[in-house]
Amino acid sequence: MNWTFFHKLGSPKWFYDISGKWLPWLQVSSLVLILVALAWGLAFTPPDYLQGNSYRIIFIHVPASFLAQSIYMMMATAAAVTLIWRIKLADMALKVMAPVGASFCILSLVTGAIWGQPTWGTWWVWDARLTSMLILLFLYIGIIALRGAIHTTEAAAKACAILSLVGVVNIPIIKFSVDWWNTLHQGATLKLTEKPSMAPEMLWPLLLAILGFYLFFTMVMVLRLRIEIISRERKTRWVKELVS
Amino acid sequence: MNAVRKQRLILVLLLLAGVGVAVALMLFALRENINHYFSPAQMAAGEAPAGQRMRGGGLVVPGSVERDTKSLKVSFRITDGAGEVTVHYEGILPDLFVEGSGVVALGTLGDDGVFAATEVLAKHDENYMPPEVQKAIDEAHPGYTRPAVQTTAQSELRSLQDGS
Amino acid sequence: MYFDSWSGFLVMEGHGLYVWSAYTMALAVIAYNLIAPFMARRRILAQLAAQVRRQERLVQRKVIVNEVTTSRGDNNENRSANPENTQLKHRPGRQEEGSESVERSAQ
Numbered sequence: 001m002n003w004t005f006f007h008k009l010g011s012p013k014w015f016y017d018i019s020g021k022w023l024p025w026l027q028v029s030s031l032v033l034i035l036v037a038l039a040w041g042l043a044f045t046p047p048d049y050l051q052g053n054s055y056r057i058i059f060i061h062v063p064a065s066f067l068a069q070s071i072y073m074m075m076a077t078a079a080a081v082t083l084i085w086r087i088k089l090a091d092m093a094l095k096v097m098a099p100v101g102a103s104f105c106i107l108s109l110v111t112g113a114i115w116g117q118p119t120w121g122t123w124w125v126w127d128a129r130l131t132s133m134l135i136l137l138f139l140y141i142g143i144i145a146l147r148g149a150i151h152t153t154e155a156a157a158k159a160c161a162i163l164s165l166v167g168v169v170n171i172p173i174i175k176f177s178v179d180w181w182n183t184l185h186q187g188a189t190l191k192l193t194e195k196p197s198m199a200p201e202m203l204w205p206l207l208l209a210i211l212g213f214y215l216f217f218t219m220v221m222v223l224r225l226r227i228e229i230i231s232r233e234r235k236t237r238w239v240k241e242l243v244s
Numbered sequence: 245m246n247a248v249r250k251q252r253l254i255l256v257l258l259l260l261a262g263v264g265v266a267v268a269l270m271l272f273a274l275r276e277n278i279n280h281y282f283s284p285a286q287m288a289a290g291e292a293p294a295g296q297r298m299r300g301g302g303l304v305v306p307g308s309v310e311r312d313t314k315s316l317k318v319s320f321r322i323t324d325g326a327g328e329v330t331v332h333y334e335g336i337l338p339d340l341f342v343e344g345s346g347v348v349a350l351g352t353l354g355d356d357g358v359f360a361a362t363e364v365l366a367k368h369d370e371n372y373m374p375p376e377v378q379k380a381i382d383e384a385h386p387g388y389t390r391p392a393v394q395t396t397a398q399s400e401l402r403s404l405q406d407g408s
Numbered sequence: 409m410y411f412d413s414w415s416g417f418l419v420m421e422g423h424g425l426y427v428w429s430a431y432t433m434a435l436a437v438i439a440y441n442l443i444a445p446f447m448a449r450r451r452i453l454a455q456l457a458a459q460v461r462r463q464e465r466l467v468q469r470k471v472i473v474n475e476v477t478t479s480r481g482d483n484n485e486n487r488s489a490n491p492e493n494t495q496l497k498h499r500p501g502r503q504e505e506g507s508e509s510v511e512r513s514a515q
Binding site: 045046047048049050051052054055058080083084085118119120121122125162165166168169173180182184186187188189197198199201202 | 249252253255256259260263264267271281301336337338339340341342348363364365366367368369370371372373374375376377378
């Protein structure tokens with residue numbers, strides 16, 4: 001197999017040039033989508049027959065939870081690429097994704113707690129889904145802290161990559177926790193194999209919100225990655241030409 | 245991919261497999277005692293230790309809820325289809341506490357077979373629909389209990405049987 | 409619109425506090441993710457600008473030193489033939505290192 005395309009993809013300069021063209025589209029589309037989806041979910045969907053209006057938190061809680069898990073999966077992928085191919089861009093991606101993932105993980109936990117109070121009757125229970133999600137947050141914080149603790153870029157890249165890879169076992173645990181254990185948290189509403197158990201007038205804004213959040217994440221990641229590239233490649237000629 | 249990279253790939257995969265196996269074993273070991281969960285049938289049969297803090301769950305038996313008029317005391321029975329246990333609780337019940345729906349109670353089982361709960365949590369299912377849709381379903385099937393609650397009940401019973 | 413009035417929209421049949429605090433939290437996270445990169449960008453660009461300025465100063469000093477040595481006229485040829493001897497000339501060396509890392513990163 002020819003791997004040159006892979007290495008070209010890993011060139012920071014190439015990424016910097018191409019991502020500059022994507023950025024405005026990503027910014028506009030993600031913010032418009034999120035705005036439309038959340039306004040739709042807040043004001044234009046009917047309430048749930050059982051939970052009333054408190055279910056409107058779903059339009060934030062579900063996209064945030066999806067993102068928190070997907071970002072970790074992407075970080076683990078970047079970690080494998082870092083360890084095997086030693087591509088600098090993969091380590092940069094690993095670094096810049098961690099705080100974004102952590103922020104969405106916090107959003108998922110907090111909105112879950114706010115939603116749990118009126119529906120279940122408690123902010124928090126040590127149930128498998130909630131606990132495994134909390135572990136995900138600790139993993140994010142651990143990866144960020146590890147990066148801060150090691151000063152050599154190379155050593156930090158390796159250590160963070162290994163920690164990210166080890167932590168990836170938590171992802172299937174989060175996903176299947178509601179099936180494996182007796183959790184207070186209900187099962188998945190959106191399933192890949194089955195029809196979603198949600199009325200269409202509620203489902204559409206939810207899907208839109210998920211798409212919006214993913215686009216928003218892509219945009220933030222591109223923004224952060226470009227800054228990280230400039231910072232790490234500061235000694236190269238093209239960055240010097242860029243800033244002067 | 246050259247030999248060095250292949251070697252690194254194998255190392256990464258081995259690392260992942262090793263951690264995966266370790267965590268799987270740990271979870272398997274934890275599975276038995278993670279929740280101290282007892283079903284109403286186990287409580288009724290005296291299999292649950294009295295006086296120890298535990299979790300119990302089941303469906304609220306319709307018509308069994310008795311509320312004290314002066315205080316927040318409430319008493320109801322929960323069932324898993326195989327047995328029933330009476331629960332005493334004092335406090336505010338969650339919005340979703342409805343007769344026929346699933347609850348999880350935290351507390352201790354007394355010697356008299358009554359479960360004294362310190363916390364009652366309502367479980368709901370993954371179905372979301374507008375009230376009009378619910379009403380339409382009710383009208384189409386008069387005398388039929390709310391299907392969503394029924395699916396809650398069914399999935400609840402299934403999870404109770406799996407969990408016990 | 410599902411709600412009849414603004415107050416109904418705010419109160420949400422008693423769930424308003426929960427719903428609105430969750431949406432506020434979402435707004436805060438979105439704002440953080442938008443603001444943090446821009447702050448980092450400003451900081452990095454300021455750092456890089458300072459670096460460029462420093463380098464320009466060094467180049468100017470080097471030019472002055474060269475002029476002084478030229479006017480003195482003692483073994484001028486030797487110096488230009490062996491520029492690494494001059495302490496102030498370590499900058500171009502770094503530049504070479506930089507261009508090397510461009511090639512490495514593109515590999």
